[in-house]
Amino acid sequence: MKILLTLGLFVSAFILFSFHGNHSDGGQQTATNSKSEYLTQSVLWYEHSGEMRALYYQAYNLARFALDENLKGKEKTTKQKAVVMDIDETLLDNSPFEGRMILSGIEYTPSVWKEWLNKGCAKPLPGCLEFLNYAKSKKVEIFYISNRAENEMDSTLKNFAKFNFPCADKEHMLFRTDKNSSKETRRRHLLDINYEIVLLCGDNLGDVSAAFDNRQTDARLDSVDKYKTEFGKRFILIPNPMYGDWDKCFYKERKLNEQQKDSARKANVVAF
Numbered sequence: 571m572k573i574l575l576t577l578g579l580f581v582s583a584f585i586l587f588s589f590h591g592n593h594s595d596g597g598q599q600t601a602t603n604s605k606s607e608y609l610t611q612s613v614l615w616y617e618h619s620g621e622m623r624a625l626y627y628q629a630y631n632l633a634r635f636a637l638d639e640n641l642k643g644k645e646k647t648t649k650q651k652a653v654v655m656d657i658d659e660t661l662l663d664n665s666p667f668e669g670r671m672i673l674s675g676i677e678y679t680p681s682v683w684k685e686w687l688n689k690g691c692a693k694p695l696p697g698c699l700e701f702l703n704y705a706k707s708k709k710v711e712i713f714y715i716s717n718r719a720e721n722e723m724d725s726t727l728k729n730f731a732k733f734n735f736p737c738a739d740k741e742h743m744l745f746r747t748d749k750n751s752s753k754e755t756r757r758r759h760l761l762d763i764n765y766e767i768v769l770l771c772g773d774n775l776g777d778v779s780a781a782f783d784n785r786q787t788d789a790r791l792d793s794v795d796k797y798k799t800e801f802g803k804r805f806i807l808i809p810n811p812m813y814g815d816w817d818k819c820f821y822k823e824r825k826l827n828e829q830q831k832d833s834a835r836k837a838n839v840v841a842f
């Protein structure tokens with residue numbers, strides 16, 4: 571009887587501790603998994619799909635046609651023509667940084683981003699160098715307007731030099747100098763110093779016009795409809811499923827943990 575009682579207590583304690591252990595691990599796993607699940611598919615598509623590569627070629631082939639069109643009849647105007655390029659996920663492939671976040675289960679941290687930048691090895695995205703060199707051959711100035719911080723300029727230039735990007739110098743880099751992520755002031759600066767911007771390329775709507783700086787989903791969609799004739803003409807947009815203002819829309823500027831973000835994303839899924 572005594573043996574049976576002791577055995578019963580032992581089994582009960584085992585079940586209790588097993589349950590507690592699984593429960594706490596399960597919570598952590600859910601948070602980590604929601605982050606991984608969210609990013610893994612996007613990063614795999616970005617790194618391995620032929621569709622991604624084709625879409626980049628398509629965007630830059632279109633950019634070349636659009637540039638030719640936009641330069642027509644402007645030969646005699648005095649203003650120097652310029653194209654404005656975003657950098658991250660428009661020209662440089664940072665998907666290995668996203669991959670690091672997935673495999674190590676970490677969130678974005680400035681030190682890991684800096685570690686990646688300092689390597690200076692992000693690869694040029696398909697078709698971008700051909701387009702940039704074509705623009706240069708047409709005597710069009712190239713400006714890189716990026717929300718990288720000014721203290722990330724040297725590592726960016728090192729990366730550009732590694733792959734022979736044209737106009738890779740500080741004069742052609744307009745990086746973020748304050749907390750304002752809008753690129754409008756920097757675009758206006760180019761107009762003020764007498765450039766005519768004939769084409770803008772980016773993976774985020776805010777890369778091409780301040781009309782898209784409002785981060786509310788409906789406002790962005792309305793603006794896209796309003797400017798629909800500009801896409802493929804003056805604005806060249808490239809798909810980025812990994813991150814962007816499009817996914818920040820779901821969080822409405824709130825500081826959420828991964829589980830809350832997961833819930834916010836799922837709350838926005840349209841289903842029948």
Ligand SMILES: [Mg+2]
Nearest residue numbers: 656658659773
């Ligand atoms: Mg970008």
